[in-house]
Amino acid sequence: MRTTVHGIDIEYEVFGTGRPLLLIMGLGMQMVAWDEEFIELLVAEGHQVARFDNRDIGLSTHVGGPADLMAALGGDASAVPYTLEDMAADTAGLLDTLGWASAHVAGVSMGGMIAQTLAITAPERVRSLTSISSTPALALASPTDAAMAALLGTPARNRDEAIQRALEVFQVIGSPGYPSEPDWIARIAGVSYDRCYDPVGSTRQLIAIMAAPDRTERLRELNMPALVIHGDGDPLITSPGGVATADAIPGAKLLTYPGMGHDLPRPLWPEFVAAITELTGRVG
Structure with a gap:
């Protein structure tokens, strides 16, 4: 399914019925990275779950324009094509399409940053916030050299390379x-390559x-149930990012998993689902 929000087409899917739960994926990852088996576990616990492609990924609008990372890091505002606030506004627009005045929102990595931003800019739209493998600021969770090198590697030239x-x-x-x-x-x-491959x-x-x-000080102003999930083996957004998120949000619960990196290990899915369900059940 597709909707248009402020000129941006957003591709999305909805599963089940129950408490509304919006899942936001991370950097360069399409909505299919939210595994349908994981989603079905959430549905079985009484959630109506929506997943979607962020702008510039998958079947949503690819905005074009500059992609000069070094210029942006150097302070050239013209090199920043859009902000996390814009991506949070996309998310709010999707909630309108879904007919959800508010929803439980869970995001992983960049998706956690977008979820945090939505909670800050439109708290009335967020019933509860789950931030996974994320941080209020990159400086609080510096990646290892190996993780940064992997993130910034040479783009693939074909499907096999991808x-x-x-x-x-x-x-x-x-x-x-x-x-x-x-x-x-x-x-x-x-599957992601076949849907749309766009490293730019x-x-x-x-x-x-970047x-x-x-967001630390703005997160201190939040007044909603919040859950923070992080792995102590995450080399990309290291565990201090999770601690900083939980410390900033009043009353937030922090779950730190030994041996978890920057992914969602299948053996932990039942624990993730139980924690999210406990959180959303407080609000309905």
Whole structure:
């Protein structure tokens, strides 16, 4: 399904019935990275779940324009094509399409940053906030050199290279304490490539992240149930980012998982779902 929000087409899917729960994916990742088996676990616990492609990824609008990361880091505002606030506004517009005056919102990595931004800019739209593998500011959760090198690697030139690159990236940023799932990674990478492969769009998303201000003080103003999930083995957004998020949001619950990296290990899905369900059940 597709809707248009402020001139941006947003591709989305909805599963089940129950408490509204919007899932926001991370940098360069399409909505298919929210595994349908994980979604069905959430549906079974009484949620109506929506997932979607952020702008510049998948089947949503690819905005075009500059993608000069170094210029943006150097302070050139013209090199910032859009902001996390714009992406949060996309999300709010999708809620309108879904007929959800408010919803439970869960985001991973960049999706957690967007979810935090939505909670700050439109708190009336967010019933509860779940921030996964994210941070209020990149400076609070510096990546390892290996993780940064993996993130900024040379873009793939074809489908096979895209799959191989995804396998290599998750070998670096995946969970050291849990078995790798190369078949799942390869399948999602292949499906994503077939839907739409646009590494320049991912760079524009990264620029939006890099240009975002520290959200810590604004998070202190929130008044909603909040859950923070992080892995102590995350090399991309390191665990101090999760601690900083939980410390900033009044009353937030922090769950830190040993051996979890910058992914969502399948053996932990039941625990994630139980924690999210407990959170959303407080509000309805």
